[in-house]
Every structure is written in C-alpha cells, then in structure tokens.
Amino acid sequence: MRSLFDGHIELQEKVLDLRLQRQNLVMSNVANVNTPQYKAKRLEFEQDLQTALALDMKGKVTRTNDAHMPATFDESTFKGTGGKEFKPRYVHGEDSVDLDKEMTVMAKNAMLYNALTEVISKNFTGMQKIISEGGK
Template sequence: MHIFTGGNILLQKVADLRLQQQNIISSNIANVNNQAYRHKSLDFESQLQAAYHAKGSPLTTTDPDHMGSQKYTGVKGEIETEFKPKMVHGQDSVDLDKEMTEMASNALQFSAMMTLIQKDFAGKFKYLEEFSK
C-alpha cells in the first residue's frame, strides 16, 4: 500500500484550486469600488471533470492507486475576466453580494476537502499503527 495515493493527489489538487479561487474572490471584493476593475473567476471544475473522464471509467483501473493520479497533474484552472460592454453605472462592476456568496460557498467546499484529506490520513495512520504491532 502506498501512503500517497491517487485520491490524495486529487483532493490536494482540488484544495489548491479552491485556495486560488478564494484569492481571486478576495481580489474581486477588494476592488469593488474600482470602476475599471472587471470581475474575475477561476474555472477548474470543467477541467477536473474532463481529466476524470479522459482515460475512460475509473472503475476499469486495477491498481496504480485506483484513481489515476497522473491525469490530474495538468489541471491548473483558467482565470476568466467577465467583460460586460454595458456602461450603465453599477452594472459593469463587481457585485459584492454575489462575491460574498461565492466566497462562502468556496470556503465550505475548501473546508470539506480539508476534512476529507484529514480523514484519509487518519485512516492511513491507523493502518500503519496496526501494521507496526
């Protein structure tokens, strides 16, 4: 059994991308009063899904940690700048309520990833503890 499995790598990648997204949302909030600033977001969910389905069903994998860790290493996320050609005051700037909602959602999802990583390592620690007896 390997300690660092494909599942760990996937969880680590998602947590890293969630942290990047949180930084972008923070930047959006910090620039809420800057009229020249355009809303930015990080799209990585579609890339993760594409990587997940890239080499067929994960159920056909018969070891190398059962989750194909190599296919997630290329997922980086793309920063998207929302451009609205409207010049109506307030409609082309950052929406603070939307950003705060996105920040809360992202923080919850990041917390869930950290909990999964912690439980994964706790299980491995228990295994190693039993194995060493």
Template sequence: MKLFSNIFTSLEQGLQYSTMKQNAISDNIANVDTPNYKAKSVSFQDTLQKATKELDGLRTDPRHFEIKAKTQNPFIQARSNYLYNNNGNSVDMDKEMTDLAKNQIYYNALVERLNGKFSSLQSVIKGGQ
C-alpha cells in the same frame, strides 16, 4: 512505489483549485470600488467540460469512437461582459459573497476528508489502536 493513493492527489488538486478561487474572490471584493476593474473568475467548470469532451480512450474495436486527451488546469479569466457600477466595474458584491461562502464550504469539506485519510493512516501505523 507510490506512498499515497490517488485520492490524496485529487484532494490536493481540489485544495489548489479552492485556493485559486479564494484569491480571485478576494481580489474582486478588494476592488469593488476600483473604476474599470473587471471581476475575475476561476473557470473550472468550462475546463472540465472541455477535458471530458477530449478524453483519451482505449479503442478495442475500430468501430469505437476515437477520443483524444487534453489536460487543462483551471485558469482565471476576467468577466468583462457585466457592468454593475457606473464607473465600469464588473464586481457584483452579492455574487462574490455567495461564491465566497460556497468556496469555504468546499474547502472545509476537502480538509475534513484529508484529515480523515491521515487519521486512517495514523491508525494503521499505530496498529489499529
């Protein structure tokens, strides 16, 4: 028996992604003056696009297209094709601060949604009071 619905799993995965992104942004900001440091990014969009191209679908007719499944998690990769400083550093401080703000908004939205779900459960447990 599953205690929580799939929404809790999805929210948890979203929070894990946001945490991974926060760590990458923090590393980039901390190393803004480190020579030859390559900025990190969490590539969820690329992973999502690859995964949606390779979904496993049910074929009810032989004329349907075959779709294969391949699940991937977000991963951190270095952005080495940009140089913003003469010392070989690829950290763009404006981009990092923008990403930091967007990630914070995303994280807060997930936490609010999770709190709402737990409040609903608490209300149900108390009998709607």
C-alpha cells in the same frame, strides 16, 4: 507495490491549490469593488477537472468503448481557466462587481475547501489508527 494513496493525494492537493487560487481571486474582486470599470475575474476548473479525470457530472467513468480505460490524471499539467465576466455592467455610481455574488462564491468555495481538508484529515486519521493497532 501499490501506493497507499494511488495518486489521490496529488489530485486532492491540486484541487486545494485551485480552490485557494479562486479564493484569492474573489478577494481581489471584493477589494476592487469601488474601482471604476473593474471587471470581476473568475477561476473555473470543475468542468475541466471532470473532463481530465474522464468522469461525467455524476462522477461515473465515461468511455466511448468498453475496451478503453480512462487516461491517468496528471495533476502537474492541469490548471483552471481564468477569465473575466463577459459583459460587466457599467452604471454610473454603482459598482461593477456584484458584492453579493462575490461573497456567495467565496462562502461556497470556503465550504468546499474545508470539506476536502476534512476528508484528507479523516484519511490520515484512519491510516494512523491502522498503523498504531497493527503492531498489537
């Protein structure tokens, strides 16, 4: 029997976890805005996630051969790539963390997190409606 979620709930859970990790990392960057020679850290996972799901950037399945099916996504082994910016700027008296950039990343990440939680919530609301009306 097929699951009601078909593995999507695990994928959504992993993406929410990665977005939370990114938010914590950006908050750490903001907290260290006045720390001398601190290098802003990043957590990038979108491109790796697309690759792991065997999707192109438009969300379509990519295959090298029509007989091939995309591999199943394993959320337990997928992780984002943490890194530091390649060349932080060092200017005496100025911050090495770009506060505007960090706040922009934080706002975008929060919006995407909230959008995904809204999608998950709507899925459960729809399921609840089906269950409650199914007994009538």
